[in-house]
Amino acid sequence: MHANTSASSRTDIPESVAADCATLAHNLVGQSPRFREAMELVRLYAAWNAPLLVIGETGTGKELVARAVHYLSPRRHRPFIPVNCATLPDALVESELFGHARGAFTDASQARTGLVRMAEGGTLFLDEVEALAPRGQGALLRFLQDSSYRALGGNQLLHADVRIVAASNVDLRAQAAARTFRDDLLYRLDAFRVGLPPLRERLDDLALLVGHLLDKAARATDGRPRRIGAPGLALLGRYDWPGNVRQLEHVLLKAHVVCQGAELGVAELRRSAPELAQLDLPCAAVPLAAQGLRAAKRAASDQAERRFVEDWLARTAGNISEAARQSGLERAALSRLVKKYGVKARVPAAQVVASR
Known part of the structure; x- marks a missing residue:
């Protein structure tokens, strides 16, 4: 899976950062149309500072994409700070993100730097952003509005030059419609979007x-x-x-x-x-040399039958009756083939209603 981006074409990248870029490009493997489209967006969005939302199922490589966006951007010399929002305690989200002053709460025996300050000039990657509690969502929204914040318990208004890249494996639009995720925060995070196809x-x-x-x-x-x-x-x-x-x-x-x-x-x-x-x-995966002639003929026949059934059901959205009518087979014969090869079929809505 090659990311259609080349670190070697950027002459201003130090050797260590160029190595990071090359590693990311090597790990982003694929040539399928949807994957290549996503990689083109990675290259396009890397040059900008607006927030980016990476959407994809678990295991599709969302953090790899976030790192690629960072290392292919002008921020490549500055930190990339990843955090899993599901691990942030609800009561301490603001402290984790923005730091706290000494004495800000019972256990705050000394001041602490937050993740935003640690990512200064670079990228803060918020994985599983949907896991943020309402308080954390509100704090993040305030920061996204003007890049300013206060450490918990502090009085000084601070500013941070940080790009936010968020990721989620759920439908945030559906969560916003259900009011479990703030729609105004979603609008801020979704300035740019990269969707990763499942395997x-x-x-x-x-x-x-x-x-x-x-x-x-x-x-x-x-x-x-x-x-x-x-x-x-x-x-x-x-x-x-x-x-x-x-x-x-x-x-x-x-x-x-x-x-x-x-x-x-x-x-x-x-x-x-x-x-x-x-x-x-x-x-087809079993070498013909390992089969007898009769077995090879039977295997080829079975493969052709299965392909026939799959193709007709695909054409008719799984409707056996319609597939039988269009293909010229008796419905009972087609049903036997569907059962024989375990092909998924769909029961027409009229039959479902009639059976109730």
Whole structure:
């Protein structure tokens, strides 16, 4: 997954920062259209100071994107400070963000610098921003309005030059509509937005990701490079990856450790991930040389039937009756094929109402 951005083209970047940029570009792996679109936005928004909101499911790489925005920006020489908002105690959110004066509360035996001051000139990354309590949301909103704040218990009005990048794995617009997240704060944070697609929606990137993550696993363990065979890659493509790239990374790390040879296969993957053990291997992934002629013909026939069923149900949004009518099959025959191959179908609304 390449980020379509090049640190080497920026001649003003010191060697250490250029290395950070190169590392981020190397970790942002993918060529699928939606992923490349997101990376183009990363490159575009990096040059500006307005708040940025990164949206994506758990494990899609939101912090990697936040770091890329920082290190590809004019702020690259200054700190990148990440914080998970879910870990901020409700009563101490203002203290954590803006610091406190000595004696500001019972345990404040000395003054403390807040995260905003620590990120001066750089970027403050607020992960799981939806977890902020109402008090914290209000404090953050006040800061976003004019970049000024007071330390808790302090009298001096301070100013900070900090870019805010926030991230969430939930629909903040729905939360704002439900009044669990301030809509005025959402408007401030959502000046720019990058949406990261889940892995199941960019499986075209699977081969690139697997190669990259296996290289990473080798560097983290025994240093021995391993590749994946076609059956193993086909098996990975059958899973929907609710934990996204992070889950894939963990599975491949375990599979790398248990693999005794140079090629990682189906057996190692199933040992490393029980969820993969429940999946059938696609017939096309089994080498024809390992099958008899009769078995090969049956496998090819089954594959063609399954593809036929999947294509017609996709065309008719899962409506078996409509798929049968358009394809020329009897509904009962199509239903048997749907059941045989476990293809998901949709019951028409009229039948649901009639059955009640």
